[in-house]
Amino acid sequence: xxxxxxxxxxxxxxxxxxxxxxxxxxxxxxxxxxxxxxxxxxxxxxxxxxxxxxxxxxxxxxxxxxxxxxxxxxxxxxxxxxxxxxxxxxxxxxxxxxxxxxxxxxxxxxxxxxxxxxxxxxxxxxxxxxxxxxxxxxxxxxxxxxxxxxxxxxxxxxxxxxxxxxxxxxxxxxxxxxxxxxxxxxxxxxxxxxxxxxxxxxx
Amino acid sequence: xxxxxxxxxxxxxxxxxxxxxxxxxxxxxxxxxxxxxxxxxxxxxxxxxxxxxxxxxxxxxxxxxxxxxxxxxxxxxxxxxxxxxxxxxxxxxxxxxxxxxxxxxxxxxxxxxxxxxxxxxxxxxxxxxxxxxxxxxxxxxxxxxxxxxxxxxxxxxxxxxxxxxxxxxxxxxxxxxxxxxxxxxxxxxxxxxxxxxxxxxxxxxxxxxxxxxxxxxxxxxxxxxxxxxxxxxxxxxxxxxxxxxxxxxxxxxxxxxxxxxxxxxxxxxxxxxxxxxxxxxxxxxxxxxxxxxxxxxxxxxxxxxxxx
Numbered sequence: 001x002x003x004x005x006x007x008x009x010x011x012x013x014x015x016x017x018x019x020x021x022x023x024x025x026x027x028x029x030x031x032x033x034x035x036x037x038x039x040x041x042x043x044x045x046x047x048x049x050x051x052x053x054x055x056x057x058x059x060x061x062x063x064x065x066x067x068x069x070x071x072x073x074x075x076x077x078x079x080x081x082x083x084x085x086x087x088x089x090x091x092x093x094x095x096x097x098x099x100x101x102x103x104x105x106x107x108x109x110x111x112x113x114x115x116x117x118x119x120x121x122x123x124x125x126x127x128x129x130x131x132x133x134x135x136x137x138x139x140x141x142x143x144x145x146x147x148x149x150x151x152x153x154x155x156x157x158x159x160x161x162x163x164x165x166x167x168x169x170x171x172x173x174x175x176x177x178x179x180x181x182x183x184x185x186x187x188x189x190x191x192x193x194x195x196x197x198x199x200x201x202x203x
Numbered sequence: 204x205x206x207x208x209x210x211x212x213x214x215x216x217x218x219x220x221x222x223x224x225x226x227x228x229x230x231x232x233x234x235x236x237x238x239x240x241x242x243x244x245x246x247x248x249x250x251x252x253x254x255x256x257x258x259x260x261x262x263x264x265x266x267x268x269x270x271x272x273x274x275x276x277x278x279x280x281x282x283x284x285x286x287x288x289x290x291x292x293x294x295x296x297x298x299x300x301x302x303x304x305x306x307x308x309x310x311x312x313x314x315x316x317x318x319x320x321x322x323x324x325x326x327x328x329x330x331x332x333x334x335x336x337x338x339x340x341x342x343x344x345x346x347x348x349x350x351x352x353x354x355x356x357x358x359x360x361x362x363x364x365x366x367x368x369x370x371x372x373x374x375x376x377x378x379x380x381x382x383x384x385x386x387x388x389x390x391x392x393x394x395x396x397x398x399x400x401x402x403x404x405x406x407x408x409x410x411x412x413x414x415x416x417x418x419x420x421x422x423x424x425x426x427x428x429x430x431x432x433x434x435x436x437x438x439x440x441x442x443x444x445x446x447x448x449x450x451x452x453x454x455x456x457x458x459x460x461x462x463x464x465x466x467x468x469x470x471x472x473x474x475x476x477x478x479x480x481x482x483x484x485x486x487x488x489x490x491x492x493x494x495x496x497x498x499x500x501x502x503x504x505x506x507x508x509x510x511x
Contacts, residue, residue: 039274042273043270046266046270046273050266051259051261054261066262066268069265069269070268070272074272141257150409150410152360163253163256164253164256187214193386202245
């Protein structure tokens with residue numbers, strides 16, 4: 001079964017988890033209520049779209065994902081009165097979240113372990129034992145996330161929006177302020193790099 | 204049809220966005236190009252893999268935390284005041300996190316970056332000669348360079364998307380070989396505004412392996428090569444740094460290097476190697492066989508030089 005995307009069946013099994021069939025009329029009314037300071041309307045927005053934004057923010061920068069989502073909703077609340085209704089709320093929120101992610105240059109370091117606290121035998125077994133299938137799948141997803149973080153920011157975001165969030169090239173182009181061909185080119189480059197990155201695990 | 208074009212067409216076919224004519228060209232290429240056929244099988248596996256990447260669930264309590272902060276902000280009275288107060292809190296949190304990270308990094312890098320307190324000016328871009336094919340990314344814009352020159356500044360990313368190694372001559376005395384599939388990020392590049400001489404280069408290996416060849420010269424070596432686990436500073440040498448799935452592998456062919464990790468410094472001599480795993484653990488003095496031949500590149504004779 002191929003996913004339905006804006007009422008059009010797109011071959012290639014692009015996913016669309018998040019694009020709930022919310023009418024623009026309802027979207028606009030919700031945003032107008034938020035602009036008027038309606039806390040319950042804002043809570044509804046948060047409940048509806050947190051998962052969508054969290055998935056984008058986490059894939060972009062796992063260590064700051066919560067902060068990025070909070071900042072995105074904060075800006076949405078702050079600028080609710082600028083929502084014109086010409087786009088879906090989801091697209092509008094994506095644009096905010098993408099801007100927050102792209103302007104957040106923080107780079108949190110990974111937690112470190114003291115050398116003397118690590119058992120060398122454990123290290124050897126960890127690196128030399130062949131993992132089982134489940135571990136391979138888990139490791140592959142982790143490697144994919146590492147690979148994503150090594151991509152240039154625009155390629156990373158295009159990949160996230162297209163392959164992991166299932167947006168159309170038109171939407172991606174609109175959100176990122178580029179044309180559709182640039183979005184396709186960025187996606188191809190991102191895939192080439194990620195494929196090289198994952199080569200040891202998919203060979 | 205070029206192989207790279209075929210791969211792009213294959214990626215487009217995953218979206219169902221190629222014409223029947225393109226599909227038939229792609230099928231024809233696939234039947235006749237064995238190198239491509241293997242690459243395409245991997246591309247299909249890769250596509251299958253990303254189709255199964257799970258959607259994440261929201262951390263418990265996140266939605267309520269957002270609502271509490273934005274709608275029920277503490278002392279703010281109007282919606283705009285509330286927003287301001289929450290923005291301040293969020294920024295303070297980020298600042299605190301950044302400050303902690305800075306302190307941690309400073310603690311871990313004792314002695315390594317002390318001279319960075321008086322960073323030299325960035326200066327003009329470093330013009331590097333490239334032997335082979337590489338891709339540079341600056342400010343999100345990609346550019347392919349093949350057997351030419353490239354401008355390198357702080358923030359430049361250089362990737363080798365082919366399977367063949369490529370050499371970047373950073374100075375007359377210093378070059379770096381990027382193995383196929385590797386990628387590096389130049390975190391700092393400082394050149395002398397007057398002479399153009401390179402004062403400092405900080406490179407992060409994002410993935411894959413690089414080999415650094417340093418010729419004899421009279422100034423301190425300008426380059427530091429870092430991965431997620433370690434920073435390697437040459438002391439007149441030829442060495443390799445590999446960012447692998449299992450961690451960082453450092454091997455020294457000639458001379459010596461100082462490896463900075465987890466707040467301590469370890470010296471490696473020619474013929475020695477080391478693996479630093481993702482959690483910071485280290486396998487010391489892992490014996491390796493020194494290379495018997497010189498690595499390719501403009502530098503031929505490498506002479507060990509110790510820093511004073």
